[in-house]
Amino acid sequence: MNKILFLLLIVAQHHIFPQINFDDYFFDKTLRVDYYHTGNDTLEIYSIDELLQEPFWAGSKNNLVDIFNYGKYKFIVRDEASGKEIYSRTYSTLFSEWLTTDEAKQTTKSFSETLIFPFPKKNVIVEFYSRDKKNILYKKFEYKIDPARYFIKKEKPFKSTYLEIINNGKPESKVDIVIIPDGYTINDSSKFLKDCERFSNYLFNTSPFRENKNKFNIYAVLTWSEESGTDIPADNIWKNTIANSSFYTFDVDRYLMIYDNKTLRSLASNAPYDQIYVLVNTTKYGGGAIYNHYSVCVSDNPNSEYIFTHEFGHGFAALGDEYYTSEVAYSEFYPLDVEPLDPNLTTLVNFESKWKDLIDDDTPIPTPSTSEYKNKIGVFEGGGYSAKSVYRPAYDCTMKSISLDNFCAVCKRAIQQMIDFYSN
Template sequence: MKRIVILISAILLLTSNVVFAQKTERPVLRVDFYRCGNFNTDTIEIKEMFFQKNNSLDSKSMVDNINYGEYRIEAYAADGKCLFRRGYSSLFNEWKTTDDGRISFKKFEESVLIPYDSQMQYLVFSMRDSLDAWYFQKKVNIKNAAKLKYKKIKNYPTQELNIAGAPEEKLDILFIPDGYSKKDMKLFAEDCRKAMGYIMEAKPFNEFPDKINFRAVMAPSKESGTDYPHKNIYKKTILNSNYNTFGSERYLTTLSYHAVMDVAASAPADHIIILVNDADYGGGGFYNFYTLASAHNEHSPFLIQHEMGHGLAGLGDEYYTSDVAYDSFYNNRVEPWEPNLTTLVDFESKWDSLLITGTPVPTPISGDNCKTTGVFEGGGYSAKGIYRPACECTMKSVIYDYYCEACKATVRRTVRWYAE
């Protein structure tokens, strides 16, 4: 791993050049809602709808046809034409498979930003069922949405770390802080620079220096640090992050997604990365939701890249031996939607094109097989029945800058979807 050296002069220049983000004037419909239920039920409860500014999507990327994620939100015109589609995953989908999710009933915060079009008449909320089909959940009438008000959301100062072009033409990555007090803002700026380096020095992001914008929102917390509920340590932070999510000590997340969206409203964002002011190992990532990582651990470069694999590109975990809180996460009778996992039900739709002619499927973990792309058993938290593309990968082991070829291909497609 390359050592990132931050010069004092560079820090002074960065921190003295604080600007307020340029906002687009296109109205963006924000829908805040709760996902309610448990292992057996999954329902939608609308909290509020309002307009806000700041959006990065252009007209060509309004309808997401990638078909990733556990959930989907669509906006339709009166004639049934789909004008907007967004797939995503969230904490609820993992929680419901835990022991607590089988006996409790809870609600989790979720939200969606929709670049508004006056033709939009209604929203459709859907979830992916156990057979990989989209199941209708809720229809919401928005034909009178034009009458909604702009909500006053605190506008935090932002820093432009690297701007490659206009927001609607590039992949916009936005860093937001948790557990950085006012006196920690210079530290946060430095951490953002380091994190940007971790991303852009790693393959395949280093292939796209002119495709990615980086910004940071300077939003302080009242106290430094984060929560350790299992140690009875609690901090007053702007995003309420915590370790020990679902009883897993290293699982660092936030359940306060509406607060995340409020802070992120200060700048354009295709993907949000939350840096937590802490040195212990921890993080989490959810597709089209957020990436979160502790900023000061020796493995932070890996954590950011691994969790960003989940959050930005929809990659699945390729490991199968670690303790996780959830059980029976995948149905072996259908293909996982994650592009780097397969049950062999429809392997041709996965990384089949990356295999060298003659590669056995499944591929034994022996000899020279680990030097190339294969189909190796073990992945998705299961030692049997789920297969991964490589013996080792950043999505499997704690190794920075080691995406397998299937993961690299997915990241490339994702960046190009936003920026080409």
């Protein structure tokens, strides 16, 4: 049933946006647009940094136009001559999370961000969209690109080789994950390769990834840090690492992220990729992920398998956190008068758009957290860092608690839809 619904969505998408012939508009390589996102809780500015040509295009050549209403942002690539939308994606960024912190009310910051899309054959216009507090997208900025312009950089600042961990076929018909090592020195190289094998197995221990293993490619970029480990600012630990990861993002001790977007993207460009996963060589508990941005996991914590799959739920399928007791620094991350964008959270403002079709007729909405409904899909209060008025689909799930192979039916559907989109 879920597969049928998704196929109908694809059919509707192609009816609204006629099928785009990749070869009519694009070369089989990537154009990368680095830009700065500057602002605070009342100000937003986009500014272009630089354009780069990268050698691989890993994305689908069929599903060029985004069909998911996820993420804080969206970009649309239009053929300049016709105005036709020829590529688009939704995404979120570290900047969008920072905007919900108290610091964003006190100061202005700039974050480096990146768009990637197939390298255009002709002039295009790139439109940048942001959502308002009602989650409505508004165009904020546009930039014209002449692909023949000689200022598009072709150099590779971090030239490295990559190793195929899992190869199931052409990147254009697979979900391509590139694993970037951080805090692994040259002496840790054999450990990194063993870790890549181990973490690949972690992913496919979990449904629905397990059933779709043949739809994935996983690559490891062979690049090394000067020192082992990562930054832990509160403990005055600072390590010279290739991707510059750090705990205490937004002053949350376990939030392990990367501000150095340009370096990370340059490292990732050494392999074909749809998704970037950074593996950090440390035993400390932590990680993080942002939809269509990147994911991060620690290598040697007892809960690394859970962290790896949980964070990929965020980064790949836009799943929200379903727990509601947390030290996160966000304030009112989910406004209660609008429906969350995450496919596994609801405020009941527009529940028809979420998982109502998966709920039995005799299951009450909201759903009591009692043994009677413990193994059913329902609408359980508590989620998205809030104990009240934000609801999750299941009593328990990998997006709620430290648990393995425990994605609920709603999360599984969202993951499956994304796998199908990228592997078509």
